[in-house]
Amino acid sequence: MIYTHGLHFAYHQSKQFSFPDLHCEDGETLLILGESGKGKTTLLHTLGLLIKPDRGQMVLDGRNLEGLTQKEMVQTRAQQIGIIYQKAHFVSSLSVRDNLLLANYLGAKEQDAQKVKYLSEELGFAGHLDKRPWQLSQGEQQRVSIARCLMNSPRLLLADEPTSSLDDNNCHKVIGLLKAQSEAIGASLLVVTHDQRLKDEFPNRVFL
Numbered sequence: 001m002i003y004t005h006g007l008h009f010a011y012h013q014s015k016q017f018s019f020p021d022l023h024c025e026d027g028e029t030l031l032i033l034g035e036s037g038k039g040k041t042t043l044l045h046t047l048g049l050l051i052k053p054d055r056g057q058m059v060l061d062g063r064n065l066e067g068l069t070q071k072e073m074v075q076t077r078a079q080q081i082g083i084i085y086q087k088a089h090f091v092s093s094l095s096v097r098d099n100l101l102l103a104n105y106l107g108a109k110e111q112d113a114q115k116v117k118y119l120s121e122e123l124g125f126a127g128h129l130d131k132r133p134w135q136l137s138q139g140e141q142q143r144v145s146i147a148r149c150l151m152n153s154p155r156l157l158l159a160d161e162p163t164s165s166l167d168d169n170n171c172h173k174v175i176g177l178l179k180a181q182s183e184a185i186g187a188s189l190l191v192v193t194h195d196q197r198l199k200d201e202f203p204n205r206v207f208l
């Protein structure tokens, strides 16, 4: 479960954001909608511990995330938070399989080959595990990036515009996969987007 209260972040004096308070229970979803420039990615980076808010409270699974050291932020992100970016970033010299196992390594967890098998079958790319990521289509790469963020069974899943470059059919498929997988591990799923197609897929919504 995640909740935030009074989050504020400023890039500089004239670029400040006061974000609405958020609350998302285990196994539930929250859609964060906003037009371009409203601070969606900034909020997602704050929740993903990539940047520190100037003030405000963030609580993940009962743990207050204020005042973490840089090292603790990196550890918490690797172990408890999965982030899906608009465009997937992989290590291009590693196979799809090793890119997934790398998430275990970075999260200081045992390499879980069974999980790679399970997720690749669930998400439909089991036949591509020994290929390099760049040999896969954009849609396949996106499914691999969903699998990668599930490798450590995070408590919080954050997705930044996961559907902006997808047609309607793939848009619904990707959201369906994300929701099913996050529910299966009891994580909170937060999606930031300006994609109005997603409004009907998420009962809980916040507007920036």
Ligand SMILES: Nc1ncnc2c1ncn2[C@@H]1O[C@H](COP(=O)(O)OP(=O)(O)OP(=O)(O)O)[C@@H](O)[C@H]1O
Pocket (backbone or CB within 6 Å): 011, 012, 015, 034, 035, 036, 037, 038, 039, 040, 041, 042, 043, 194
């Ligand atoms: N590193 C930065 N330094 C200064 N200003 C920034 C920085 N990153 C983003 N901004 C500004 O903050 C505002 C919000 O950016 P952000 O990327 O969070 O918006 P967004 O809602 O995700 O937009 P989009 O939908 O276009 O991706 C923008 O006006 C942007 O120019």
